Amino acid sequence: MRPSQALRLWQQVMLSQVRDDAPDLTMRQTAILFTIYLDPPPHTVRGLAARLNVTKPVITRALDTMGALKLVSRHRDELDKRNVLIRRTVEGALFVERFGDGIIAKAHELPI
Amino acid sequence: MRPSQALRLWQQVMLSQVRDDAPDLTMRQTAILFTIYLDPPPHTVRGLAARLNVTKPVITRALDTMGALKLVSRHRDELDKRNVLIRRTVEGALFVERFGDGIIAKAHELPI
DNA sequence: GCAAATTGTTTCGGTTCCGTTTCAGTTTCT
């Protein structure tokens, strides 16, 4: 794949995200969501903040909004009750899966 | 390419965007920028609004912020002075080009 | 046992973005 094709693909996926009427996640929210679903658990606020190089409140707030959208869920760590463990949800898994399928679909439509 | 690989690639690019300290563009701003640089000109506010399925003020404001970042520039259409033509800039072209190279670089780092 | 450190959340003031509406400038049509 060449850079020009990659850019075209990126544009198409971005456009499909913007065009549909679902509330689009911010760049940070998307990065957090994908990290939760692609990196091995467990995921904590602190861990995600370090991985993304952002402050902890950023993670907390992103989890608030994505939690309201049922894309992730939070649970206290019973072994160390300071920790909050972030878990995947069925809805979130579906969202991410569809996103991946969307990329592939756009890739197939790409001009040579 | 499989969906899981596409997702992993998307995550890596997203992470690199979030991690660096440059102010990240919103999803809409990115879609607008890429459309300006990948679709053939001329580009107008009205045309971009239709292409992205958003209202005109969204485009106007995105052009304000991206104009301040020197990623795009605006010029009155001399033939129809109601129109504003959006033009590419050297800085914007560089930004988009680097983004494309970044995708390719991340793609090469991808696990099988 | 108790101070210090760690974790996630909340609060604060400020910024940015949003949709809707309104507006000024330009063109078109009769």
Add this chain to the structure above:
DNA sequence: AGAAACTGAAACGGAACCGAAACAATTTGC
């Protein structure tokens, strides 16, 4: 020439987000 249509920008109130700092709950270290 004058009304109507069109284009982009500005004004407005509301919502979301930001970083920094303060906070409560829990664990660690001495």
